[in-house]
Amino acid sequence: MATRSVLTGAALLLLASANCWSSGMQTVPDGYTKVARQHGVPPEALYSVALQESSRTLPRGVRPWPWTLNVAGKGYRYKTRLEAWQALQVFMKTHSLKRIDVGIAQVNLGWNGDHFTSTWEALDPYTNLNAAAVILRECWDRKPGSWLDAAGCYHHPAGGQAAARYRSFIRTKLATLQSPPSQPAPVDNSPAAAPVQLADNTPVPAATSNTGFVWIEPRSPRP
Numbered sequence: 001m002a003t004r005s006v007l008t009g010a011a012l013l014l015l016a017s018a019n020c021w022s023s024g025m026q027t028v029p030d031g032y033t034k035v036a037r038q039h040g041v042p043p044e045a046l047y048s049v050a051l052q053e054s055s056r057t058l059p060r061g062v063r064p065w066p067w068t069l070n071v072a073g074k075g076y077r078y079k080t081r082l083e084a085w086q087a088l089q090v091f092m093k094t095h096s097l098k099r100i101d102v103g104i105a106q107v108n109l110g111w112n113g114d115h116f117t118s119t120w121e122a123l124d125p126y127t128n129l130n131a132a133a134v135i136l137r138e139c140w141d142r143k144p145g146s147w148l149d150a151a152g153c154y155h156h157p158a159g160g161q162a163a164a165r166y167r168s169f170i171r172t173k174l175a176t177l178q179s180p181p182s183q184p185a186p187v188d189n190s191p192a193a194a195p196v197q198l199a200d201n202t203p204v205p206a207a208t209s210n211t212g213f214v215w216i217e218p219r220s221p222r223p
Contacts (some may be wrong), residue, residue, distance in 0.1 A: 002107045006053060008102050010048075013187070013210040014069050022112075025176055025177065025178050026050075026061065026086055026176060026177060026178070027178045028043040028044055028047045028177060028178075029047070031126070031129070032046050032047045032050065033127075033131065035126065035129045036133055038130075038133070039130070039133035039134055039136075039137045039139050041133045041136050041147075042147055043140075043176055043216065045136060045147045045150070045174075046105075046129065046132060046150060047064075047173075047177065047179060048138065048151070048173035048174050048177065049105060049132060049136065049170065050064035050104055050105050050132070050156060051064055052166070052169050052170060052173055053101075053104070053105055053106035053162070054066070054067070054068040054077075054103070054105070054106055056077055061097055062161065062223045064104050064105075064121065065077055066081070066103055066104035066125040066128065067079065067080060067081055067084040067123065068084070068102075068104065068106065069087060069088055069091065069100065069101065069102055069104075070101040070106055071091045071095055071099060071100050071101075072095055072097070072099045075095060075100075078211055079126075081123050081164055084102075085119060085123055086101060086125055088119055088123075089119070092119070096109025096110060096162055097109040097110035097113060098111060102119070102122045103122055103123050103124075103125065103127070103128035104128050104129060104131055104132075105128050105129055105131065105132030106126045107122065107128055107131050107132060107135075109122065112131060112135060115127075115130075115131035116131070116136075120221065125131070126199070132154075136150055136151070136154050136166050139153035139154050139157070141220065148167045148170060149163075149167065151166060151167060151168040152166050152170075154166075158179075176220075
C-alpha cells in the first residue's frame, strides 16, 4: 500500500493444528495474539491484516512473511532481514518514503516512519506488528463500531473504494481463521513477554521506540 495509510508487507508461528491445516482453516499464532491484546485489538484483525499485506506460500500454507517490501505498488520478498534491509537502502535513493511499505504488516515509511528509530528496526517483526496494532487501534478509536472499517482505514484512511476493497479482502481472510480463546486485555502498557519466535531466522525481538526516525543502519550486522 503506497498511500497515506498505514500499512500495506520469517513466516509466522506455524502453530495451527493438523485439523486446521487439512480443512484450510488456521488459528491465529501466539505472537499475533499477544501483540494484539496488548493494544486492545482483536487478534483475528491483526493477523488478517498481516495475511493481506505480506503473505507467502510456505510448507504449511500461506503465512505472512516479515522480509517484505512494497515499492510504488510492487511487492518484493527476500530470504532474510538483511537482504530486505539492503534492498530498502537502494529503493530509498530513488523513491519517496511515502511510496515504500516495509515489514510483516507493510508499514508505510513516509506516513508512519515515526513508529521506528531506523529502517533496520522497521523490519523487526515484533516492532512492525506493534506499529500495525497501534495504527489499527487508532483507526478504531476514530470511528468505533467495526473492525472491518478500522482495517479499511488502516489501508486507506481517506476511505472510498480503496478502503472498501480492502475491507473485502480482510473479510475473506477472516473467514479462514479460527478464533483464539477470549482473554482480557492487559491492564497496563508494560511490554508483553516476548512471543514465540516468528520464524527460525528471526532476531530476538527489540522493544518499540518512539524517539524519532533516526537513520542509523543497521543496528546489527546479522539478518
